Amino acid sequence: MTDADATSDGTRAAARPAARPAAKGALTSRAEDFPRWYQEVVALAELAENGPVRGTMVIRPWGYEIWERLQAAVDERIKAAGAHNAYFPLFIPEAFMRLEAEHVEGFDPELWVVTHGGGRQLEEPVVVRPTSETVINHFFAKWIQSHRDLPLLVNQWCNVVRWELRPRLFLRTTEFLWQEGHTAHADEADARAYALRILTDVYRDAIEEVAAVPVLVGHKTARERFAGAMRTWTCEAMMGDGKALQMGTSHELGQNFAKAFGIQYSDATGALRYVWQTSWGVSTRLVGALIMAHGDDFGLRLPPALAPVEVVVLCVREDEAVCRAASALTDELRRAGRRVHLDARTDTGFGRRTVDWELKGVPVRVEVGPRDLAEGKVTVVTRHLRTKEAVALAGVAGAVERICASAGRELRDEALAFRETRTATVGSLAEAAEVGAAGFARVPWREVGETGELQLAAQALTVRCLQRSDGGLAAAGDADDALVAVVGRSY
RNA sequence: CGGGGAGUGGCGCAGCCUGGUAGCGCACGUGCUUUGGGUGCACGAGGUCGGGGGUUCGAAUCCCCCCUCCCCGACCA
Numbered sequence: 419m420t421d422a423d424a425t426s427d428g429t430r431a432a433a434r435p436a437a438r439p440a441a442k443g444a445l446t447s448r449a450e451d452f453p454r455w456y457q458e459v460v461a462l463a464e465l466a467e468n469g470p471v472r473g474t475m476v477i478r479p480w481g482y483e484i485w486e487r488l489q490a491a492v493d494e495r496i497k498a499a500g501a502h503n504a505y506f507p508l509f510i511p512e513a514f515m516r517l518e519a520e521h522v523e524g525f526d527p528e529l530w531v532v533t534h535g536g537g538r539q540l541e542e543p544v545v546v547r548p549t550s551e552t553v554i555n556h557f558f559a560k561w562i563q564s565h566r567d568l569p570l571l572v573n574q575w576c577n578v579v580r581w582e583l584r585p586r587l588f589l590r591t592t593e594f595l596w597q598e599g600h601t602a603h604a605d606e607a608d609a610r611a612y613a614l615r616i617l618t619d620v621y622r623d624a625i626e627e628v629a630a631v632p633v634l635v636g637h638k639t640a641r642e643r644f645a646g647a648m649r650t651w652t653c654e655a656m657m658g659d660g661k662a663l664q665m666g667t668s669h670e671l672g673q674n675f676a677k678a679f680g681i682q683y684s685d686a687t688g689a690l691r692y693v694w695q696t697s698w699g700v701s702t703r704l705v706g707a708l709i710m711a712h713g714d715d716f717g718l719r720l721p722p723a724l725a726p727v728e729v730v731v732l733c734v735r736e737d738e739a740v741c742r743a744a745s746a747l748t749d750e751l752r753r754a755g756r757r758v759h760l761d762a763r764t765d766t767g768f769g770r771r772t773v774d775w776e777l778k779g780v781p782v783r784v785e786v787g788p789r790d791l792a793e794g795k796v797t798v799v800t801r802h803l804r805t806k807e808a809v810a811l812a813g814v815a816g817a818v819e820r821i822c823a824s825a826g827r828e829l830r831d832e833a834l835a836f837r838e839t840r841t842a843t844v845g846s847l848a849e850a851a852e853v854g855a856a857g858f859a860r861v862p863w864r865e866v867g868e869t870g871e872l873q874l875a876a877q878a879l880t881v882r883c884l885q886r887s888d889g890g891l892a893a894a895g896d897a898d899d900a901l902v903a904v905v906g907r908s909y
Numbered sequence: 910c911g912g913g914g915a916g917u918g919g920c921g922c923a924g925c926c927u928g929g930u931a932g933c934g935c936a937c938g939u940g941c942u943u944u945g946g947g948u949g950c951a952c953g954a955g956g957u958c959g960g961g962g963g964u965u966c967g968a969a970u971c972c973c974c975c976c977u978c979c980c981c982g983a984c985c986a
Binding site: 444472527528549578580582583584589590594596598642644664665666667699700701702703704734735736764766767768769770771772773774776785787788789790797908909 | 943944945946947948978979983984985986
């Protein structure tokens with residue numbers, strides 16, 4: 419798996435000379451086989467691997483640190499939007515799941531149900547949460563009595579479990595980590611405004627500014643909508659193979675759950691009213707998106723903001739002067755506030771080490787070797803561009819600073835340019851199917867409609883979102899027929 | 910659930926048809942060598958061959974039963 423040459427063909431391995439193909443990367447190229455490339459990056463960059471139970475995932479430290487940084491970026495924005503973190507239980511009474519009709523229908527096939535505990539069969543089975551909508555609403559009903567209790571803005575970070583037919587590390591696993599926000603508002607307009615605020619100020623901002631992945635925002639068609647929602651808003655990104663990935667969703671739940679769970683409040687006049695709600699989430703899928711949006715044939719490319727290590731200082735060879743200089747540079751960069759790792763291993767060849775750091779996506783590599791050092795210089799390598807420059811020792815901190823300051827923007831620009839080359843505006847369903855097969859087609863929704871959506875589905879295509887022709891979000895008064903559908907293949 | 914495939918050192922596989930007590934690549938350990946883009950050489954450690962039963966002097970190999978996993982068709986953060 420780690421070696422593209424070590425395939426099933428044993429005789430070939432035996433006959434093959436020791437040398438591997440010169441100058442080839444450690445990975446299958448993205449163009450050759452994107453899914454395989456993805457799996458190899460996940461394995462070789464030590465991001466994650468499969469757990470012992472089908473569909474489960476072990477997130478390794480390198481991958482988890484990336485997740486922690488994404489999480490921090492999202493969390494601080496959630497708090498800025500006024501929500502507070504809380505925690506609700508993993509186990510949900512089965513009966514709760516049945517209270518909202520569409521919700522039951524949507525989740526029933528994905529549920530894991532615990533039937534035994536303490537060595538005996540449970541009188542009432544408990545569901546392992548696939549989402550916490552129901553438990554949280556049960557408590558909302560208790561906590562909300564007056565309009566003074568509103569809005570109630572709660573978020574939780576947790577794991578959820580859903581039966582999955584085709585698991586893929588980070589993208590679709592049986593158990594995954596996420597954040598789910600749940601809110602209750604006095605009226606529809608307030609709920610809508612909050613759902614949109616989360617969509618743009620929390621999700622879009624974190625994804626574009628921190629993860630450096632450009633997204634399209636819009637709302638889902640009825641077919642793609644969250645089970646039980648009136649409207650589902652989404653951030654959609656294009657991956658390196660032209661397929662779409664939903665990176666975050668924010669739902670306007672209307673009063674469906676409020677009615678199912680009896681969440682009512684007394685308004686200023688004393689009248690009893692049902693609340694209007696929202697829910698929203700992003701998950702560890704973001705890590706998968708990061709890999710697929712930015713990765714290249716040499717591995718992961720991390721925006722500095724998310725990189726566990728921003729700079730690796732590499733001693734090219736064992737040499738006292740080299741080690742001293744490398745160590746001094748490491749200290750200097752650390753003092754400047756960078757996350758730096760000093761790689762002074764002498765038991766591993768230089769080539770191996772550079773390939774490893776490249777696979778892991780570390781944004782900047784500072785190579786300290788005797789040759790450059792004799793001239794008072796080191797080699798600074800920019801991961802996302804794969805450019806090298808000789809930099810005087812005194813200029814290293816400045817060079818690193820410049821790269822760290824620009825890398826995120828450049829990655830985003832590159833991803834955006836790629837998306838644009840793969841996006842076309844078309845006028846018919848047939849054209850949309852053609853363009854959508856390799857990228858995004860923008861087509862008037864009235865040309866698609868629900869029947870068109872079915873036809874697209876037969877070709878593995880979906881409407882990723884609906885938006886205004888200028889890319890803006892639909893306003894309350896906008897009819898879907900006046901909107902543009904973004905059509906593409908998706909994960 | 911329907912169709913196809915696979916279980917053999919940590920990983921990926923060969924061996925099975927034509928039974929004779931297990932091998933290759935990678936990874937791992939030790940030593941030397943090398944280190945400016947996956948160094949090279951030598952030596953070494955590591956396996957209840959998914960489980961159970963049967964046939965046989967002898968089973969990874971043949972027969973029966975069971976278990977597990979993977980791939981393809983009914984979905985999503």
